[in-house]
Ligand SMILES: Cc1cc2nc3c(=O)[nH]c(=O)nc-3n(C[C@H](O)[C@H](O)[C@H](O)COP(=O)(O)O)c2cc1C
């Protein structure tokens with residue numbers, strides 16, 4: 001298990017001009033055929049890097065089974081406020097990402113590949129890349145779709161809806177995009193990093209891919225280490241690497257932190273005491289956490305955990321797409337309870353309300369943003385109950401120091417600097 005830049009961060013894959021050896025993975029797929037590649041993909045065990053860790057080959061086969069025409073969407077919306085890895089890959093490894101998507105198009109029989117992004121400079125770079133490499137992918141049209149950024153815009157159904165000419169809002173599944181996606185046609189939506197890995201599987205095969213990571217979580221993932229750190233870092237980490245090693249690598253002193261927001265805002269606030277785990281879902285899921293999209297926001301002891309919880313709930317209540325009553329009301333109710341506690345005006349009832357909503361809101365929305373919000377409340381009750389209770393009728397100086405942050409408290413500041 002390692003922390004080394006040997007795959008996606010390998011400079012050999014860098015640059016915005018066509019690689020000298022062309023798209024050798026795509027050539028391999030063309031010459032050995034779709035069955036060979038889909039077999040390699042299944043054997044590689046590649047899972048989605050957008051947060052859900054869904055097995056890539058299952059989704060690809062589901063789209064391939066549907067009648068055409070079919071689409072491929074490269075999801076680079078990256079609405080997670082503390083993440084920049086997808087934009088980094090699109091800026092610095094665009095050919096690897098495109099090669100993976102073209103391998104997908106070749107093997108599932110898709111005619112259109114969409115880059116779906118919310119970052120205008122990245123979109124401009126991709127437009128140029130597409131124009132420059134025109135003709136390199138006969139039979140496949142490549143397009144760039146620029147969406148106004150929002151947390152829910154990254155959901156795969158929002159992507160499908162926006163590209164089809166609608167609003168970037170989630171719809172209730174089923175139907176899944178694999179059955180009914182862009183323009184009502186079968187659509188494969190994967191994360192940017194998933195496609196970059198798919199290109200590596202095409203180039204080097206499943207066995208090579210499995211040389212890193214664990215049996216259930218093969219390969220590496222890009223980790224955005226941010227939050228209360230001296231310097232945010234983008235690392236390439238093998239699944240299964242101990243979390244303490246990753247934090248040490250990013251110069252984080254465990255003694256000075258309350259914990260880490262694992263997998264961005266989605267998976268919840270993991271307390272420091274639980275951090276002696278390997279970075280893989282096999283280890284984290286039983287504890288109620290996940291690697292998610294690989295974002296780790298470090299929470300220093302200079303913050304109060306209750307203000308962290310309130311900030312996260314403020315973010316989710318702001319980002320609720322306003323489509324599902326249960327989400328609008330549920331996120332606002334949780335926020336109200338957390339704010340009352342944060343301000344020292346809360347009661348036992350507020351704590352009970354958070355516990356109740358953390359339980360009952362799961363899987364109730366059209367998209368899983370509501371699950372993420374409920375998870376924040378549930379994990380807060382599970383791991384920070386003494387801190388919540390200590391705020392009953394008491395004004396907390398650390399909470400008072402910071403205004404409530406509707407960006408969730410850990411949004412990256414100068415993203416251009418991180419993307420340079
Ligand atoms: C509210 C919400 C936001 C999401 N944002 C993103 C995103 O920014 N990027 C992404 O790749 N997936 C995002 N997802 C997950 C996508 O719906 C989808 O599962 C993913 O793009 C599939 O790719 P993967 O299997 O390669 O991870 C989001 C999901 C939800 C519910």
Ligand code: SF4
Pocket residue numbers: 152170171319320321322323324325327328364365366367368369370
């Ligand atoms: S669950 Fe919330 S964020 Fe998701 S679609 Fe419904 S209102 Fe929008």
